[in-house]
Amino acid sequence: MAVTMHDVAQRAGVSIKTVSNVVNGYPYIRAETRQRVESAIDDLGYRVNMSARNLRTRRTGLITLAVPELSLPYFAELADAVISAADDAGWTVLIEQTSASRERETEVLSGRRRHLTDGLIFSPLALGPDDLGLFTVEYPLVILGERVFGAPADHVTMNNVAAAKAATLHLASLGRRRIALIGAHAGEQVGSAALRTTGYLEGLAEAGLPHDPALIGEAGLWHRSTGAEAMSRMLDDGVEVDAVFALNDALALGALHALHAHRIDVPREVALIGFDDVDDAKYSVPALSSVDPGRDQIARTAVDLMVERIGAAGDDQAPFRRVVPDSRIIGRESTGDVAPGERERVVAVQEGGTEVVASAWPPARDRQNVT
Amino acid sequence: MAVTMHDVAQRAGVSIKTVSNVVNGYPYIRAETRQRVESAIDDLGYRVNMSARNLRTRRTGLITLAVPELSLPYFAELADAVISAADDAGWTVLIEQTSASRERETEVLSGRRRHLTDGLIFSPLALGPDDLGLFTVEYPLVILGERVFGAPADHVTMNNVAAAKAATLHLASLGRRRIALIGAHAGEQVGSAALRTTGYLEGLAEAGLPHDPALIGEAGLWHRSTGAEAMSRMLDDGVEVDAVFALNDALALGALHALHAHRIDVPREVALIGFDDVDDAKYSVPALSSVDPGRDQIARTAVDLMVERIGAAGDDQAPFRRVVPDSRIIGRESTGDVAPGERERVVAVQEGGTEVVASAWPPARDRQNVT
DNA sequence: TTGTATGCGTTATCAT
DNA sequence: ATGATAACGCATACAA
Numbered sequence: 001m002a003v004t005m006h007d008v009a010q011r012a013g014v015s016i017k018t019v020s021n022v023v024n025g026y027p028y029i030r031a032e033t034r035q036r037v038e039s040a041i042d043d044l045g046y047r048v049n050m051s052a053r054n055l056r057t058r059r060t061g062l063i064t065l066a067v068p069e070l071s072l073p074y075f076a077e078l079a080d081a082v083i084s085a086a087d088d089a090g091w092t093v094l095i096e097q098t099s100a101s102r103e104r105e106t107e108v109l110s111g112r113r114r115h116l117t118d119g120l121i122f123s124p125l126a127l128g129p130d131d132l133g134l135f136t137v138e139y140p141l142v143i144l145g146e147r148v149f150g151a152p153a154d155h156v157t158m159n160n161v162a163a164a165k166a167a168t169l170h171l172a173s174l175g176r177r178r179i180a181l182i183g184a185h186a187g188e189q190v191g192s193a194a195l196r197t198t199g200y201l202e203g204l205a206e207a208g209l210p211h212d213p214a215l216i217g218e219a220g221l222w223h224r225s226t227g228a229e230a231m232s233r234m235l236d237d238g239v240e241v242d243a244v245f246a247l248n249d250a251l252a253l254g255a256l257h258a259l260h261a262h263r264i265d266v267p268r269e270v271a272l273i274g275f276d277d278v279d280d281a282k283y284s285v286p287a288l289s290s291v292d293p294g295r296d297q298i299a300r301t302a303v304d305l306m307v308e309r310i311g312a313a314g315d316d317q318a319p320f321r322r323v324v325p326d327s328r329i330i331g332r333e334s335t336g337d338v339a340p341g342e343r344e345r346v347v348a349v350q351e352g353g354t355e356v357v358a359s360a361w362p363p364a365r366d367r368q369n370v371t
Numbered sequence: 372m373a374v375t376m377h378d379v380a381q382r383a384g385v386s387i388k389t390v391s392n393v394v395n396g397y398p399y400i401r402a403e404t405r406q407r408v409e410s411a412i413d414d415l416g417y418r419v420n421m422s423a424r425n426l427r428t429r430r431t432g433l434i435t436l437a438v439p440e441l442s443l444p445y446f447a448e449l450a451d452a453v454i455s456a457a458d459d460a461g462w463t464v465l466i467e468q469t470s471a472s473r474e475r476e477t478e479v480l481s482g483r484r485r486h487l488t489d490g491l492i493f494s495p496l497a498l499g500p501d502d503l504g505l506f507t508v509e510y511p512l513v514i515l516g517e518r519v520f521g522a523p524a525d526h527v528t529m530n531n532v533a534a535a536k537a538a539t540l541h542l543a544s545l546g547r548r549r550i551a552l553i554g555a556h557a558g559e560q561v562g563s564a565a566l567r568t569t570g571y572l573e574g575l576a577e578a579g580l581p582h583d584p585a586l587i588g589e590a591g592l593w594h595r596s597t598g599a600e601a602m603s604r605m606l607d608d609g610v611e612v613d614a615v616f617a618l619n620d621a622l623a624l625g626a627l628h629a630l631h632a633h634r635i636d637v638p639r640e641v642a643l644i645g646f647d648d649v650d651d652a653k654y655s656v657p658a659l660s661s662v663d664p665g666r667d668q669i670a671r672t673a674v675d676l677m678v679e680r681i682g683a684a685g686d687d688q689a690p691f692r693r694v695v696p697d698s699r700i701i702g703r704e705s706t707g708d709v710a711p712g713e714r715e716r717v718v719a720v721q722e723g724g725t726e727v728v729a730s731a732w733p734p735a736r737d738r739q740n741v742t
Numbered sequence: 743t744t745g746t747a748t749g750c751g752t753t754a755t756c757a758t
Numbered sequence: 759a760t761g762a763t764a765a766c767g768c769a770t771a772c773a774a
Contacts, residue, residue: 004767015745020769028743050487051425052767055750060422062465062487069451071650076447080440083468092484094433094465097454113463116421116433224654253654260656279442283595283624285631285656375751386761391753399759423751426766 003044012040023048062092062117063306066108068100068125072223073278074248074295075123078144081299082121089307100125109134119306124148129190140309142302146192154305154320155357158293159327160192162350164199165206166329167245167273167291170347172207174335176243176271179209182217182230182255183247196247196275214239219251227254228261235262241270249274249281252288256334267336277330282343286333294325294352301325324352374415383411394419433463433488434677437479439471439496443594444649445619445666446494449515452670453492460678471496480505490677495519500561511680513673517563525676525691526728529664530698531563533721535570536577537700538616538644538662541718543578545706547614547642550580553588553601553626554618567618567646585610590622598625599632606633612641620645620652620661627655627705638707648701653714657704665696665723672696695723 005023009016014037021029022037040046054060065082067075083093094117098104105127107113108120119140124147127134135143135151143155171179181200185193197216204211214237217230227246234241235258244259246252252274259266266272266286274281277292301323312318329348331337337345376394380387385408392400393408411417425431436453438446454464465488469475476498478484479491490511495518498505506514506522514526542550552571556564568587575582585608588601598617605612606629615630617623623645630637637643637657645652648663672694683689700719702708708716 002767006767016768017746017770018744021744024769030743033743047486048483049426049767051422051429051431052750053769054422055420055426055752056767056769058422058750070441070447070454071451073444073447076441076444076450079447079466080442080468083441083466087468092465092487094463095450095454097451097458112418115418116463224650228654253651257654257656257658279595280624280651283599283628285628287628373751377751387751388753388762389760392760395753401759404759420751423766424753426750426768427752427754429766 002049003046004049005046007044008037008040008046011044012036059310060116060118061090062094063303063310064094064096064108064114064117064120064122066096066098066105066120066122066124068123069097070095072250073280074250074276077278078123078295078299081296082303085296085300085303089303091303091307098125102126106131106134109137114139118310121302121306140306140313142306142309144298144302146195147190149190149322150357152320154309155322156298156302156305157322157324158192158298159324159350159352160195160293161199161202163291163293163327163329164196164245164247164275165203166199166327166348166350167275168200168203169207170329170331171243171245171271171273171335172203172209174243174271177209178212178215178241179204179243179245180215180217180234180239180241181245181247182227182234183219183222183251184216185220186218193247200245215241219247222248222251224250224254224257227251228258229254231255231258232261235259235264243271244273246272246274249276249278249288249290252290252334253280253284256284256288266334271336272334273329281330281332284334287338287344289332289335289337290330292328292330294327297325319356322355322357324354326350326352373420374417375420376417378415379408379411379417382415383407430681431487431489432461433465434674434681435465435467435479435485435488435491435493437467437469437476437491437493437495439494440468441466443621444651445621445647448649449494449666449670452667453674456671456674460674462674462678469496473497477502477505480508485510489681492673492677511677511684513677513680515669515673517566518561520561520693521728523691525680526693527669527673527676528693528695529563529669530695530721530723531566532570532573534662534664534698534700535567535616535618535646536574537570537698537719537721538646539571539574540578541700541702542614542616542642542644542706543574543580545614545642548580549583549586549612550575550614550616551586551588551605551610551612552616552618553598553605554590554593554622555587556591557589564618571616586612590618593619593622595621595625595628598622599629600625602626602629603632606630606635614642615644617643617645620647620649620659623659623661623705624651624655627659637705642707643705644700652701652703655705658709658714660703660706660708661701663699663701665698668696690727693726693728695725697721697723 005016005019008019070076086093121142123144128147141153143153188194217234219226219230246255274288274290277290281288281290327350328346331345331347376387376390379390441447457464476495492513494515499518512524514524559565588605590597590601617626645659645661648661652659652661698721699717702716702718
């Protein structure tokens with residue numbers, strides 16, 4: 001059977017409490033006692049039983065990260081960043097894949113597995129503003145992305161509108177007049193698609209370019225395949241295009257594929273920019289310009305907020321915050337921004353910031369009633 | 372405070388044991404009793420305390436998957452597949468990133484975090500045959516990849532030699548005579564690089580092509596950047612090349628980038644094939660031919676073996692198995708294998724299999740001593 | 743500075 | 759079919 005603190009205590013000739021103290025780095029222990037305990041631990045190969053410790057402390061040291069799927073490079077890189085940031089802070093991450101389905105996303109918020117971890121960092125894709133109630137939970141929750149605003153939780157999001165506007169303006173600054181958008185979600189009022197489309201339209205307006213609906217390419221799922229299809233459709237329809245803003249890099253790489261299939265030169269005939277700045281972007285042919293939404297900063301901030309919330313559990317809840325990292329437009333070959341031999345160039349920066357979104361939960365007015 | 376079984380029992384007017392029975396689906400309960408308990412659970416919003424259950428049952432329902440990093444598409448897709456397979460079997464996966472460092476890989480095998488999960492699925496990259504001792508552990512372990520053979524653990528690996536040989540032969544069958552290899556590890560005797568290089572050499576021999584060392588491109592890390600560099604070096608050196616076998620897809624995509632930068636047409640002037648068949652391969656320009664090593668089957672098999680081992684903990688250990696899934700050569704544009712409009716074509720299949728590698732641990736001879 | 747005793751919320755062993 | 763009760767291994771209040 002596994003060796004317990006008891007065994008260690010016995011072997012070291014001390015009480016179980018002393019072993020516990022040593023294991024947990026309690027400072028007031030005689031050097032010699034500590035010594036004895038430590039060698040007993042080594043001799044016996046003792047390891048703390050996490051389940052017992054978790055039961056006792058009511059903490060697991062785990063946090064859940066829920067994303068649609070790891071096969072999508074953006075989420076894989078986000079997960080990498082979150083795991084690394086959590087690791088630095090001494091926390092362990094458990095990843096849950098939702099496939100962007102309502103059912104799985106709902107399950108993540110309140111399902112069985114929920115109770116294994118101390119908190120949830122959640123990037124929803126199916127749930128939206130109508131489901132705000134589901135996000136009113138009593139455990140530490142950090143929301144990622146642009147599906148849900150105003151939930152009683154910390155929120156880390158992107159500079160979507162400003163960055164999309166900057167990307168569009170950048171294409172216009174290159175002299176492009178027929179700037180297509182790939183990845184639109186018709187009629188949708190919330191989410192990344194709507195926000196980035198808004199930025200695109202603002203950019204067009206500011207550049208004095210007309211808005212032509214024929215230049216809007218729909219793509220429900222943001223995969224390479226759907227990007228390729230949307231781009232092909234537009235080209236097959238004979239729409240005149242000299243630039244493309246794809247709402248994420250997967251779409252952009254798909255679009256690039258379609259442009260190539262149509263023997264259209266990028267960037268000479270059509271300039272192309274994506275969004276997310278995934279690792280792929282650097283190595284596509286030609287290298288893809290993109291919007292860097294500050295992925296590492298998002299991950300680090302999300303973990304920081306989560307750890308802070310967990311630490312403050314039970315206290316009066318601090319106000320919820322909404323954090324937006326800086327974003328940057330990265331110019332590469334697909335927009336002809338780089339000189340031969342140059343890898344990339346930052347052509348614009350959009351500043352983010354932190355905002356206090358809501359007061360503590362339960363709302364202040366309720367607490368005043370109590371007073 | 373959180374509601375416990377006790378609260379539920381009180382409310383339902385039954386004993387705590389009965390609540391436990393209901394929660395765990397024990398069959399012999401009167402329908403009415405079950406009913407009462409279930410509504411008490413709903414009313415109170417009761418959830419099982421996993422830490423308590425884990426302590427009691429000595430099981431966590433978690434398994435660790437240790438990979439170098441999720442930013443590498445192959446491992447992201449592997450993680451996706453493992454998580455999904457585990458999910459289907461009712462298990463939860465905790466991912467650990469090792470950065471392919473010896474220190475982190477050692478830590479994974481015996482570190483603090485080890486004790487949170489019931490078993491480890493481990494894809495080592497830094498540790499090798501010299502570290503076999505580290506892999507002799509007393510918890511359920513499934514090894515992935517080709518760094519370590521002969522450890523007392525189940526092992527799921529790829530058809531490296533056969534698949535690499537088939538890929539090389541395929542390039543030769545297209546009439547290519549100067550087939551370069553990108554991603555070699557000079558002097559290394561073990562690991563994917565060595566095995567795939569062996570397959571490449573066997574392929575050359577079988578095709579009657581000479582082996583020219585100038586056609587071997589080194590790349591320590593298999594990233595897009597190193598692939599691009601190795602390819603560039605070779606081209607800058609003026610080596611004559613009409614085909615490239617890259618030891619993984621990241622290298623291949625990097626090489627593709629370099630070929631493009633050198634204004635070399637793929638596949639007309641140089642045919643290119645990768646290894647892993649990551650999702651990217653389908654959407655590069657041109658679409659990348661690749662070796663599909665059977666990723667989903669690897670993931671499913673690894674989880675099956677793991678669950679089986681965990682279930683048999685305490686029993687006499689069954690013999691360790693080595694499982695090799697079928698692999699396939701997928702022809703796409705980069706080898707000119709597809710007709711216009713066609714996406715891909717399976718041009719060869721290498722059969723895998725299952726092999727019993729070692730007898731139970733402790734070794735049979737030890738047990739005979741006991742008898 | 744260290745020891746004793748209690749309980750965290752479950753499951754498992756007996757009973758009945 | 760259900761109940762009483764003893765672990766599971768650790769952390770911690772309280773003593774000493």
